[in-house]
Amino acid sequence: MSDIRPYDIKVSQSIAAVNAIRPFNCILLMPFEARFDQVAKVIHDTVSKRLEEFAASFGPEPPRIERLDWVTSAGVIQREIWEKINEADLIFCDIIGYNPNVMFETGVAAAWKKIWQVVFIKDRFFKQQSAFDIEPLRYTEYELTSDGLQRFRDKITQLTTNALIAFPIDK
Numbered sequence: 001m002s003d004i005r006p007y008d009i010k011v012s013q014s015i016a017a018v019n020a021i022r023p024f025n026c027i028l029l030m031p032f033e034a035r036f037d038q039v040a041k042v043i044h045d046t047v048s049k050r051l052e053e054f055a056a057s058f059g060p061e062p063p064r065i066e067r068l069d070w071v072t073s074a075g076v077i078q079r080e081i082w083e084k085i086n087e088a089d090l091i092f093c094d095i096i097g098y099n100p101n102v103m104f105e106t107g108v109a110a111a112w113k114k115i116w117q118v119v120f121i122k123d124r125f126f127k128q129q130s131a132f133d134i135e136p137l138r139y140t141e142y143e144l145t146s147d148g149l150q151r152f153r154d155k156i157t158q159l160t161t162n163a164l165i166a167f168p169i170d171k
Contacts, residue, residue, distance in 0.1 A: 006108045009082035024051060024063035024167055025087050026160075029105045030094035032069040039121070039142060040067050042149055043092055046156040054164050085109050089117060090163040092156075095139075096122045116162050124148065 026047050030036045044065050051063045068081060085091065085108055093106040109118050124141040140159065142152040 004076055004078035004082075006082045006085075006112075009079060010086055010112065013083065013086050023061040024054075024089050024164070025084070026063070026065040026090040026092070026163075027084050027088045028065075028067040028092045028094070029085075029102050029109065030067065030092075031097065031099045031102060036094060038144060039094065039123075042142070042152060043156055046153045047090070047160050050157050050160040050164070081105060082108065086112060088113070089167050090119070090160060091117060092119045092121055094121050096126045098128070114166070116159075116166070119159050 028040050028043055030040065044067075047065050048063075051065075066084065068077075068084065071080065071084075073080065085105065088109070091109045091113060093102065093109060095102065095106060106118070106120070120139045122139050122141060124143045140152070140155050142148060
């Protein structure tokens with residue numbers, strides 16, 4: 001049962017052989033609700049477009065952009081979550097509503113990854129006092145309007161570029 005704890009997954013993956021040529025991995029941590037589908041699609045499409053420009057850097061496997069409810073595999077979901085976070089080069093965390101699962105996963109991602117690899121996002125119109133531990137962090141806000149989505153795409157493009165600059169050196 002210990003193989004569902006984040007620490008145990010991190011340790012087991014750290015002693016496994018590392019493939020020098022690997023795909024770029026991006027994951028989206030957000031509630032599994034239909035209202036987040038549009039934001040997930042914008043991130044997926046924007047990151048995909050940026051990655052296409054760097055396609056020669058990835059080797060034989062295509063980059064992966066995943067939201068965990070898009071993954072269809074057998075096994076223990078907790079183990080898969082921690083593996084995906086550990087393998088990720090870029091993580092988008094939608095903290096709207098402070099969903100307990102997303103907040104826990106976000107905390108693990110923030111502990112394991114470099115600051116530019118974890119992007120906190122939230123709806124600009126979401127008004128709730130920030131949780132104390134994440135209040136000082138920078139957020140990338142989105143608006144579900146045509147102008148707002150374009151600004152969000154521009155920010156996502158820049159954040160993806162920043163992660164690509166460090167890829168694959170900065171695991």
